[in-house]
Amino acid sequence: MATVTFDHATRVYPGTERPAVDALNLHIEDGEFLVLVGPSGCGKSTSLRMLAGLEDVNAGNIYIGDRDVTDVQPKDRDIAMVFQNYALYPHMSVADNMGFALKIAGTPKAEIRQRVEEAAKILDLTEYLDRKPKALSGGQRQRVAMGRAIVRQPQVFLMDEPLSNLDAKLRVQTRTQIASLQRRLGVTTVYVTHDQTEALTMGDRIAVLKDGLLQQVGTPREMYDTPNNVFVAGFIGSPAMNIGTFEIKDGRAQVGHATVPLQRSVIDGLTEADNGKVTIGFRPEALDVVSEGSEDAFQLQVNLVEELGSDAFVYGDLLSSSADLHSGSSDQVIVRVDPRNTPMKGDTIHVTIQQGQEHVFGAATGERLS
Amino acid sequence: MEQLQIMSATPDSALLDLPWRLPLAEWPDDVLAALPRGISRHVVRFVRLDGRVLAIKEISELVAFREYDLLRQLGKLEVPSVLPIGVVTGRRSDDGEPLEAALVTEHLAFSLPYRAVFSQALRPDTATRLIDALAVLLVRLHLVGFYWGDVSLSNTLFRRDADQFAAYLVDAETGALHRELSPGQRSYDLDLARTNIIGELMDLAAGELLDEDIDEIGIGDSLVERYAGLWEALTGVEAFGSDERWRVAARIDHLNDLGFDVGELAITTDIDGTTVQIQPKVVDAGHHSRRLLRLTGLDVQDNQARRLLNDLDSYRAATDRQEDDEQLVAHDWLQNVFRATVRAVPRELRRKLEPAQLFHEILDHRWFISERAQRDVPMPEATASYVENVLRHRPDEKAILGLAPGEEDPEADHFHLST
Numbered sequence: 198m199a200t201v202t203f204d205h206a207t208r209v210y211p212g213t214e215r216p217a218v219d220a221l222n223l224h225i226e227d228g229e230f231l232v233l234v235g236p237s238g239c240g241k242s243t244s245l246r247m248l249a250g251l252e253d254v255n256a257g258n259i260y261i262g263d264r265d266v267t268d269v270q271p272k273d274r275d276i277a278m279v280f281q282n283y284a285l286y287p288h289m290s291v292a293d294n295m296g297f298a299l300k301i302a303g304t305p306k307a308e309i310r311q312r313v314e315e316a317a318k319i320l321d322l323t324e325y326l327d328r329k330p331k332a333l334s335g336g337q338r339q340r341v342a343m344g345r346a347i348v349r350q351p352q353v354f355l356m357d358e359p360l361s362n363l364d365a366k367l368r369v370q371t372r373t374q375i376a377s378l379q380r381r382l383g384v385t386t387v388y389v390t391h392d393q394t395e396a397l398t399m400g401d402r403i404a405v406l407k408d409g410l411l412q413q414v415g416t417p418r419e420m421y422d423t424p425n426n427v428f429v430a431g432f433i434g435s436p437a438m439n440i441g442t443f444e445i446k447d448g449r450a451q452v453g454h455a456t457v458p459l460q461r462s463v464i465d466g467l468t469e470a471d472n473g474k475v476t477i478g479f480r481p482e483a484l485d486v487v488s489e490g491s492e493d494a495f496q497l498q499v500n501l502v503e504e505l506g507s508d509a510f511v512y513g514d515l516l517s518s519s520a521d522l523h524s525g526s527s528d529q530v531i532v533r534v535d536p537r538n539t540p541m542k543g544d545t546i547h548v549t550i551q552q553g554q555e556h557v558f559g560a561a562t563g564e565r566l567s
Numbered sequence: 568m569e570q571l572q573i574m575s576a577t578p579d580s581a582l583l584d585l586p587w588r589l590p591l592a593e594w595p596d597d598v599l600a601a602l603p604r605g606i607s608r609h610v611v612r613f614v615r616l617d618g619r620v621l622a623i624k625e626i627s628e629l630v631a632f633r634e635y636d637l638l639r640q641l642g643k644l645e646v647p648s649v650l651p652i653g654v655v656t657g658r659r660s661d662d663g664e665p666l667e668a669a670l671v672t673e674h675l676a677f678s679l680p681y682r683a684v685f686s687q688a689l690r691p692d693t694a695t696r697l698i699d700a701l702a703v704l705l706v707r708l709h710l711v712g713f714y715w716g717d718v719s720l721s722n723t724l725f726r727r728d729a730d731q732f733a734a735y736l737v738d739a740e741t742g743a744l745h746r747e748l749s750p751g752q753r754s755y756d757l758d759l760a761r762t763n764i765i766g767e768l769m770d771l772a773a774g775e776l777l778d779e780d781i782d783e784i785g786i787g788d789s790l791v792e793r794y795a796g797l798w799e800a801l802t803g804v805e806a807f808g809s810d811e812r813w814r815v816a817a818r819i820d821h822l823n824d825l826g827f828d829v830g831e832l833a834i835t836t837d838i839d840g841t842t843v844q845i846q847p848k849v850v851d852a853g854h855h856s857r858r859l860l861r862l863t864g865l866d867v868q869d870n871q872a873r874r875l876l877n878d879l880d881s882y883r884a885a886t887d888r889q890e891d892d893e894q895l896v897a898h899d900w901l902q903n904v905f906r907a908t909v910r911a912v913p914r915e916l917r918r919k920l921e922p923a924q925l926f927h928e929i930l931d932h933r934w935f936i937s938e939r940a941q942r943d944v945p946m947p948e949a950t951a952s953y954v955e956n957v958l959r960h961r962p963d964e965k966a967i968l969g970l971a972p973g974e975e976d977p978e979a980d981h982f983h984l985s986t
Contacts, residue, residue: 250751271755288774
């Protein structure tokens, strides 16, 4: 078991100017499940491959425990890329499928058997050990692949989008299994995904990257409740946070017909570059539908109501404002409403932001102000 | 409502006739050419379409498009790999359930999966020849910046190439194309290859399909050695005194001999000019096949080309035409020797092997019977003898795929007995 530390670790691909990973500082605790997440090209896979030894580190260092592994060959780093290879061998028993890498390494037979049995117990595969893989279900075969990594008893597990080639159902199932298994094993794990839901559901902590720069690292709750900047705010959460940039008048942001009061500290923190504007975000569930004429309510024209049973979401346009307010990649505002009391398409609804539920960011920097 | 979409650089409307509304695993026997053997990660089926055999793999849309693009890029870089045909998305079953996307590739004609190679009566060095072919493929992939991520015998197809094999990449699912690979990427890929190959051989051994004397770990290690040797020969820096300039030409000859052309060679001298350093910067595989193509228009694999070129050289000497234009001699050899020989093989047997491979085997056979008869056996006689004594008894290798529809997996019986 070990910690993992990225210390100003930088990767610049030959022929490019901007680093793929730019001075990454990240300390992962012993036994922690850390998820690297971000859009494509953000540097998450490159960071993982730097840790694996598959990418050169152009500046800075990487440590596993106290050992500087920056220039150590991949196979000598005591790490395991899980699911790298999960073709199962039809003639070999499940036990041999799990233990063959140890056999290649010359581990004594008795020790191989012992390690395989321990892994099988954790993976609920004990009764299948002497069978052939053909007798296993899809999920069990995945666990055999996981077992291959476990029996090697590495210091760190690395997983690079391991679920991307599974179908949707198996993906959700395997997601839960990997997360609970990792907790039982207590092996430090670094997991890469582009899917923020996967990140939120699996990680002890999440590190969000964009353009090679670490944006924020924290627990799923911290990332959701107090995003450091506009990017993290828009990236974490599904449906995504509604975000728009508005004029400030008399200490209040002008959102359509309504105004949102701003804290004194926010007003004081504004600079010339903000040009009298502020960026405000609020999650779909942070809005209340109120009656016409309520104080601080703004109007939305309903375009679509999405009913999900336990929840319902209204997709609409902000009325009486030229400000660009929208959720994530959609061009609309999203409001969670009572699923037993939904408006109709074409209706106008009035909504207010629940007190204290707005996220305020500098219009120029995108950094969190309150 | 989402519609069925076929994205393809080589559109073929016959693709539309396939039963895309059914999950691949349920496709009826009458459209299938074969089922794959063993256990694979995804459902794969072979179908016959307009005289071609296509491999269809069910896989998530994202991965399907990625792999399609990678295979196209590898094709453009002239790395031996399967030809991608297209990606089928927007599939729905009759009751409206969405189905997984499908990647369609063209099955490589005359290729042999390693399980088929091992299940035939073998020359003792078959495993070594497969490993040699795989080492060449891996080096070529690494030279263009391709990290495979799951090198294995199962992800490779082998084609006979004179007395060697040539290896082709089949599965690029885990791969990525980089500008250049780092030593870490190369060594990790190689280490994975070694582990996978040993695992696959151990699996064959467990199924009693491998000779007991074969040392699985030794074969895995030999891949690492072969790879390292070839990589050094192709990319290593060589330093020598300035009075040994012949070593520049010798290096190029050596690379040609390995089947590579040197596109660019960096030559540097130290300040006082007493030592010279050379390092190949750009090397291209296919030295012999390019030369043969230029001379005769025949497009064959490199070792086959080497064999044919040797025969062309003997023809030139035997007909005493060393002074003639090489291209003219090549044209006559093509008509009078190569084509005449291939045509002398009965049509129904001719398609069992590629023409160049057929010609190579006839040359081998001629050598064999000439030695036995203690005289030079002419080509027509050698051809007739080869057809009667060898070719007639050989399996058809045009499309060795796997299991015929409805056929039980002979290896699967093994599972039923033991579970």
